[in-house]
Every structure is written in structure tokens, then in C-alpha cells.
Amino acid sequence: MSREICVYLDFLEPHHREKIAATAAAGGMTARFFGPEEKTQALACAREAEVIYSVSRKPLTCAEKVKWYCSATAGVDDICSKPGMLPAGCQLTNSNVFGLTIAEHTVMVTLMLLRRMPEYQAWVRERIWRGGLSIRSIHGLEMVMVGTGQIGRCIAQRFRALGAAKVTGVNRSGRAAAGFDETLPVSRLEEILPRAELLVLAVPGTEDTARLLSRERIALLPETALVVNVGRGSAVDQPALVEALNDGRIAGAALDVVVPEPLPEDDPLWTAKNLILTPHVSGNYTLAYTRDRNVESFCEDLDNYAAGRPLAHLVDVSRGY
8 A cells, every 4th residue: 555645735836746756756655746726635635645745734634644744834833722633643844944035024124114115105105205214224233033943043144144233032941043142031031122123023823922022012112123023923912012103112013924814904003103014925935945945845854754764844742833
């Protein structure tokens, strides 16, 4: 009986399929590919599959023999927060390949805020030709990066290259991470918020990160502070952030993730001052590099799986990442 891999994805190109098929064959397995229009066939395959590689969680609802589920997403909190979603003994991995695209998005929105683009764009829409707004630079900026995983490290690297004066990392334990001037535990976040000119959040959605940026912590930020969230919308107290923006208590914010998604038409975030909103697009699969690395990452672990080695991107389900 063949050992099957159910690949249920919509971003694969022919060369991706070839790479996956060849890697599977080298490990004595057979890869079967399904697009979004082949949901019924994909679910049928998932019932017998030993390995599933997908963005969708639907195959898990009927997977009876799966031993490894590889999520093509970085975030897997939706799986980890639901006991029993993974079959007993099933290993879970995620795809830590979104750092480059999310880091470039973070640089983009930060520069837009520093150079007053929301205000200039508002004038241009009204056909007002006006300049002269004072601007700031990443050069000399003090940055606080909450989340020092692959995405956080990629972001920090680019801000350091652009001349940030200091890049402080914050994570759960305070364990040192490459690319940061210092790394502090989240329990010391209040100490550094008063000097954070740029606060970037790139954390998973867990009980520990829910409303991490609370009303009380927002109040500690200086008036010059910019807040960028590219992790999970649940990490920010959104009503408190809107108030701080509209009252001028912080200089601006950029949110790529919100609660809920999609954002309701009457949500106050739509009209908050100096806020750049994007519809959860900093990552995704629209960049070719991301798609290539996603497949490469899966194939690297497929080699590990076939050889009986530990999976490199294994998720700690109890932690949620």
C-alpha cells in the first residue's frame, strides 16, 4: 500500500509540484496534488494520507491516518487552541518563510508614517498641493521588536541596516536572539515602552499575547511613537489604540492584522488618525520568493521525515508556536 502525501494548495507552480513529487519519491512516498476546486478529492485523499501539506484545515476534519500535518502558514494558533483537532500522535509543523516579505512591508509602512504619507495622501485626494511637513528617519530611531522569531529577526535586520540607533528584542523568556542589541523578557516590556519610537509586534495568537499591547501599555508610549502590528490582531487593544491616535497621544500606527477580519464597515479603525490599514497582506503567497521557500521548507522536512530524523519546523502545540 502506497504512503501518500495529500498536497492541498492553490499557489503551487509546475516546478513546485515537480520538486515535491521528486522528494516524495526519494523517500518512498507518493504526492497527490489538489487545488481549491478539488476539495472533495482532497478530503478523500486526506482520509488515507500519511502526510498532509496545506493551508486549509479542512483535511484535518477527516484525516484518520495522518502522522504529520505541515501547515503552509506561519500561524497555527487556530489548530493549537482546539484540543483534538490534530489526530493523536500527529506531528505539526509550520512554514517559517514569511520573514522577508513581512519585513519589507514593515519597512514600507514605517517610512510612510515617518514621512507623513497619510497626511500628504489626504491632501492629494482633495487636490491640495502642499508640502513642508516635518519628517523623521529610521536613522537614529530606537526600535522595540516584540517577537524574536524568524519574522522578528528579519525585521530587525533591515531596520539595523537602515541605521536604527538601537533594536531591542522582546520575547517570552528574554532569551538572547541574534540581531538585537539586547533581548528582554515580556515581563519587562513596560520598562522600555517610554523610549520606544517604533514598536513592532510580530507575535502568534495565544492566551499569553492576547491584548499584549493593552491600554495601560499604550499610555506608556511617547507621543512620537509609531506602532506596527504584523502578527495577530488579538495582540492589540484596538479601542485604546484608536483613542490614542485620535487624541494625538502617539504619532501613528500601521495594522496589517485586526479583530475581526474582515473589519466591519462601521469599525472606528477605518477613520482613526494617522493609521495605515492593510487587509492582512504583509505575508501571504503573492511573492514568488515566499512560495519557493515554502515548498523548499516542506521538502527539507520531508527528507527529515522519510529518514526518521526530527522535523526542523516542529510546533510545540502546548505553546501555540
